Amino acid sequence: xxxxxxxxxxxxxxxxxAVLADTVGGSFPRVEAKTFDKKKxxxxxxxxxxxxxxxxxxxxxxxxxxxxxxxALIEWQSALEQRGALVDGVMAWHFPxxxxxxxxxxxxxxxxxxxxxxxxxxxxxxxVLFVDDLDKFAVxxxxxxxxxxxxxxxxxxARQLQTFKGDVTPEGADEVTKAIAAYLADANK
Numbered sequence: 469x470x471x472x473x474x475x476x477x478x479x480x481x482x483x484x485x486a487v488l489a490d491t492v493g494g495s496f497p498r499v500e501a502k503t504f505d506k507k508k509x510x511x512x513x514x515x516x517x518x519x520x521x522x523x524x525x526x527x528x529x530x531x532x533x534x535x536x537x538x539x540a541l542i543e544w545q546s547a548l549e550q551r552g553a554l555v556d557g558v559m560a561w562h563f564p565x566x567x568x569x570x571x572x573x574x575x576x577x578x579x580x581x582x583x584x585x586x587x588x589x590x591x592x593x594x595x596v597l598f599v600d601d602l603d604k605f606a607v608x609x610x611x612x613x614x615x616x617x618x619x620x621x622x623x624x625x626a627r628q629l630q631t632f633k634g635d636v637t638p639e640g641a642d643e644v645t646k647a648i649a650a651y652l653a654d655a656n657k
Contacts, residue, residue, distance in 0.1 A: 496523075496626060497608045499599060504582035504591035511563065511597055512626035519557030520629075520651055522548070523620040526564040527606055533615045538564060538581065540617040540635055542588050547641035553648050562594035567602040574598055621647060 496512040503509045515521045524541040528534035545560050554560055564581055578596045585594050599605045606613045610628065611620070619632040621644075629651060632644050 495609075495628065497599075497605055499597045499605075501595040501597050502578070503593070503595045504578070504585055507592060509595050511595070512622070515559070515561060515622065515624070515626045517557055517559035517624050519555075519624065519655060520559075520648060521622040521624065521626060522554075522558065522560045522648075523622055523626075524560060524562045525609075525611065525618040525620060526562075527602060527611065527613045527618065528615050529613060534564060534566075535584075537615070537617055538562075538584055541619070542585070544617060544619060544636045544641070544644075545589060547636050547638075548644060548648075551641055551645045553641075553645040555652070558648060558652070559593060560589065562589055563597050565597045565599060565602060565605055567599045567605070569598055619644060621651060 498513060499511045501509045501511055512523075515523070522545075524544065526534055526537040526541060528537050541562060545554075545562075548554055548560070562585060566577065569577060574596075581596055582591065582594075585591060597605075602613060611618060611631065614633070616633045617635060621629045621631075623629060630647055632640070632647075634640055
C-alpha cells in the first residue's frame with residue numbers, strides 16, 4: 469500500500485514537460501551541406517553568430533519522429549523570439565541530421581523539409597546534414613538520440629556551452645531565455 473503513493477509521485481514527475489539542461493563541451497563533426505536557400509555550408513564551421521549560436525538539432529530514429537521534432541523546434545524558435553531571446557548577435561540554426569539516404573533521394577527529402585521551414589525560419593540558417601552514421605554523429609557531438617527536441621547553445625566558434633531537451637513550454641522557453649542572457653552577460657564582463 470505504501471508503494472502506491474510513491475508510484476503516483478514518480479508517474480507525476482515523469483509526466484511533467486520538463487526541459488533538461490546539460491552543460492556540455494563537445495564539438496560537432498564537420499559536415500558539408502547546402503542551406504535551404506541552396507548555398508554551400510560547412511557545419512559547424514559556417515555558424516556565424518557574433519555572440520551565440522542556437523543550434524536546433526533534429527536527430528530522430530524514424531521519419532514520423534523527425535517530422536514532429538522539426539515542428540517542435542520551429543515552435544521553440546517562435547517562443548524564444550516572442551521572449552526577445554534572439555537579440556543582435558544571437559542566431560538560430562535548424563539542422564535535421566539524417567543518415568542512410570541514397571544519393572538520389574537526398575534532394576527530394578531536402579526540398580520537402582525546406583518547405584516546412586519556409587516563412588518560419590530564415591532559409592540560409594537551416595540545412596539538412598546528411599551523415600553516414602547518425603549514431604557516430606551523435607556520439608562525436610556529445611549528444612544523445614532520444615527523439616526529443618534538442619537545442620544547443622554554442623559560442624560563435626561553435627564550442628558547445630549547454631544543451632536543452634524537451635517540448636516547448638512557457639517555463640522551458642523562460643529557462644532557455646535566461647541561459648542565453650546569462651551567457652551574454654558573462655561575455656560582456
